[in-house]
Structures are given as structure tokens and as C-alpha cells.
Amino acid sequence: MKISIFGLGYVGAVSLACLARDGHQVIGVDIDRTKLELIKAGKTPVVEEGMVDLMQQVAASGLVTVTTDTQAAVLGSEISLVCVGTPSAANGSQDQGAIVRLAAQLGRALKHKIAQNAEPHVIVFRSTVVPGTVEDVLRPIIERESGGRDGIDFFLCFQPEFLREGSSIRDYDKPPFTIIGSNHAQAAERLQALFGHLPCKFIRTSVRAAEMMKYSCNNFHALKITFANETARLCSALGVNAFEVMDLMCQDTQLNISRAYLKPGFAFGGSCLPKDLRATAYLAKQRDVQLPMLQAILSSNKEHLDLAFDKVAATGRRRVGMVGLSFKTGTDDLRESPLVTLAEMLIGKGYTLSIHDPEVHLARLLGANKSFIEQHLPHIGQMLQPELDAVVDSADVLVLGSNSPTVIEAVARRARPDQVLIDLVHLPAGHGVRAQVQGLCW
Numbered sequence: 001m002k003i004s005i006f007g008l009g010y011v012g013a014v015s016l017a018c019l020a021r022d023g024h025q026v027i028g029v030d031i032d033r034t035k036l037e038l039i040k041a042g043k044t045p046v047v048e049e050g051m052v053d054l055m056q057q058v059a060a061s062g063l064v065t066v067t068t069d070t071q072a073a074v075l076g077s078e079i080s081l082v083c084v085g086t087p088s089a090a091n092g093s094q095d096q097g098a099i100v101r102l103a104a105q106l107g108r109a110l111k112h113k114i115a116q117n118a119e120p121h122v123i124v125f126r127s128t129v130v131p132g133t134v135e136d137v138l139r140p141i142i143e144r145e146s147g148g149r150d151g152i153d154f155f156l157c158f159q160p161e162f163l164r165e166g167s168s169i170r171d172y173d174k175p176p177f178t179i180i181g182s183n184h185a186q187a188a189e190r191l192q193a194l195f196g197h198l199p200c201k202f203i204r205t206s207v208r209a210a211e212m213m214k215y216s217c218n219n220f221h222a223l224k225i226t227f228a229n230e231t232a233r234l235c236s237a238l239g240v241n242a243f244e245v246m247d248l249m250c251q252d253t254q255l256n257i258s259r260a261y262l263k264p265g266f267a268f269g270g271s272c273l274p275k276d277l278r279a280t281a282y283l284a285k286q287r288d289v290q291l292p293m294l295q296a297i298l299s300s301n302k303e304h305l306d307l308a309f310d311k312v313a314a315t316g317r318r319r320v321g322m323v324g325l326s327f328k329t330g331t332d333d334l335r336e337s338p339l340v341t342l343a344e345m346l347i348g349k350g351y352t353l354s355i356h357d358p359e360v361h362l363a364r365l366l367g368a369n370k371s372f373i374e375q376h377l378p379h380i381g382q383m384l385q386p387e388l389d390a391v392v393d394s395a396d397v398l399v400l401g402s403n404s405p406t407v408i409e410a411v412a413r414r415a416r417p418d419q420v421l422i423d424l425v426h427l428p429a430g431h432g433v434r435a436q437v438q439g440l441c442w
């Protein structure tokens, strides 16, 4: 294929070298003439393992040319990869100056290409951009400058880049996956022809989801590093070997290094996580160790709970039916259940509340579980209903906190279209609930 690459920094230069190595004709574009001269001379503009040899090899192959001329590059290629920098501005926002200026230039170049009746050009944004940038910022500029339409005269896609500096050629050849954010199948097919040979999954999604997932990946990586480092700081103060602890932790591939707990839902609670986080924070305080990330977890969890309360309040309805009360489906453990806290908040604000949880039977509660509920919901006896139907029938707004299939079926059978249902469990597709379902944050 004939490919033009805009921005020859770490991402662009490595892509240029690897694509030319794989036999494609590549036009490199940058505003920095020094980088262009280096590439022309078969030298690498970035220090990366393997790049010295690879640049020499691809320069000799005759498959690489460089230019500062955007129009010539667009006219001479079928696909453009945009890899310009998107650094932080002083206030923390993303400085989109370079990519916005480039979008205008690309639009003007496309005008000529459209006039030639050429095959629709594909522009693939590979720079990391905040969600919505391609569709709300770059597309209007390109459409205005080109006079053409995305999806008809050209295609705009977003393909997040996952290479890491220091191992970029290896990462190019073996990415975790290829994600194509594309609103048009035709553009995704062209990219599959270019990247489909890589030994990984090729996944097509929406442009916005692709933009967002790149941030989620980087945020998750930062979170993992900080988790390991905070754990190490506490270990060090306690005389425990942090490497041993983290190694043991990582050996659990069921709950720790896995998909477990990575699905959006309601706040966490129960008899373990909150108390153990509090004990960790207290221990750190005693040892003068700062753990800002771990210490922030409970307040973030409280935000999630407050969101559920706000959702109920926003309905303007006062008679609430809560389905589910224990800290998770399938247990009667009420200790530190976020649903108990939500019930407390609702009662405190004068809502009329009735509750059903198939697992919770007051007469059978014992020990710490019993004393917890007596302390937090002393009048629970008046609210707890043995029959789900009674709770559904008497409510204007339902709060669904149980994801038991039997409960969901029963709610689907009984709920009415005039009721609002605040869904805390992410109801499965085809749930059949006829109430006006509002997801917590989905």
C-alpha cells in the first residue's frame, strides 16, 4: 500500500520503518526538517532498539520518501496515519494545536483528491486524543476545508497506538490487540489489510470507544504502577519483602490478574474490603507512610453511592422500592452493604421505603450481621417485605440492587411502565422490564 505518516516522533518514525520493512511505500511528513534529513540519510530520528539498522535497511530499499508537503503526501498515498504530538497544556488539558492545524491542512489536501475522483482516502488518527476529538473537533475542520463528507468522500478512523518507548519495534510487531475505531466498514477493511497479519485480535469499535479505551489503558497502567509502589512503601515500613508480596499477589489469576472486578456496577461493600482498606490506611498513618491512592478508594466508592442517591432524588418521586439489600447477590450478609447505606440515606431524607431481598430474613440474622442492621436500620422490620410483588406494587421508583436471574424475572413480570427503575446491576440484554430503566452510569 501507499501510506503517508504525519509526525515522525517515536510513534511515527517506528511505524514508518516497520511499514516500509513490510513492503509498503511510505511517505514521511514532519514540520521538523532535521528529522526528515535524518530519515532521508537512512538514520533514525529517535533512539530505539533496532531502529539504527532498520532505518538503514528501509532507506536502501527505496520505499521511503520524506516531505513537508501535506498535499503531495495525501495525493501520493491511499492511507494517512496521523502521529503528531498531543502534549499537556499548562492547565492539564490536551494541547491539540498540532493536530488541529494538521487537520486543516489535510482537509485542503483532500479537496484536491476529491476533485480527482480518486478512491476515498482513509485518515487514521493514531495520536492519543480525548474522547470526542475526531468526531467533534477534527471531522468538522476536515469537512469544512475539503468540502467533502466523512464516510462518502473520505474516511476518518481512530486507531490507538500501544507501542512503548524502549521496545517499540517489538511492540509494533506484537501489540496486545489492534483496535479500530471506525464508523464505516470499508475503512476498517482497508486497515485490516494493513494490520490484520499481526499476531493479535483485530477488533472494530466506535471511534469514541477507541479514543476512550486508550485513556483507560494508560490510566490502568499508571494505577497498577502506583499500586505496586504504594504497597512497597508500606512493606518497607513493615519490614516485609514487597517483591515477594507482589509476586504472590500476581500468582492469583482468578481474582487479581484477571477480568474479575473490572465490570462497572454499584459501589463495593461487605465485611472485608472497607474494613481492610481502613486498617491499611491506619497502619500507614502509624508508620508515617503516605498512600494517597489507597486512601482515596473509600471516598471514590462513596461518590458512587451518592450517585445512586442523586439518581433516585432526580426522579422527584418519593415512594421507593428497593430490591436487594445485602452487600452482594446470593448472601444475607448486610455488613457494610452499600444498599443499607443507600437505604439509610433515603430514610434520612424522608423517602418512603420498602425493601425486599430474597436472602434476607430478619429472624434468621445472627451475630455481627444482626447487630450491624439493628444499628444502621433499626426500623428495618417495618420496611422489609417477604414478597417482592408488594415492594414493586407500592413503589413509584424502584432501585434494583440484586442481579439474581429469579429476581430480575420477577421484577420484569411485575414492574409497570409508569415506574422508574434505577438499575445498579446492569440488567442483561432482553431483560423485559417494562419500567423506565435508568442505568447508574451506563
Ligand SMILES: NC(=O)c1ccc[n+]([C@@H]2O[C@H](COP(=O)([O-])OP(=O)(O)OC[C@H]3O[C@@H](n4cnc5c(N)ncnc54)[C@H](O)[C@@H]3O)[C@@H](O)[C@H]2O)c1
Residues within 6 Å of the ligand: 006, 007, 008, 009, 010, 011, 012, 029, 030, 031, 032, 035, 083, 084, 085, 086, 098, 099, 101, 102, 126, 127, 128, 129, 161, 162, 163, 164, 165
Ligand atoms: N511515545 C509513545 O510511546 C506513544 C505511545 C502511544 C501513543 N502515543 C501518542 O502518539 C502521539 C505521538 O507521540 P510521539 O511520542 O511519537 O510524539 P513526538 O513528540 O515524539 O513526535 C511528534 C512529531 O509530530 C511532528 N509534528 C507536529 N506538527 C506536525 C504537523 N503539522 N505535520 C507533521 N508533523 C508534525 C513533530 O515535529 C514531531 O516530530 C501522541 O499523541 C502520543 O500521546 C505515544
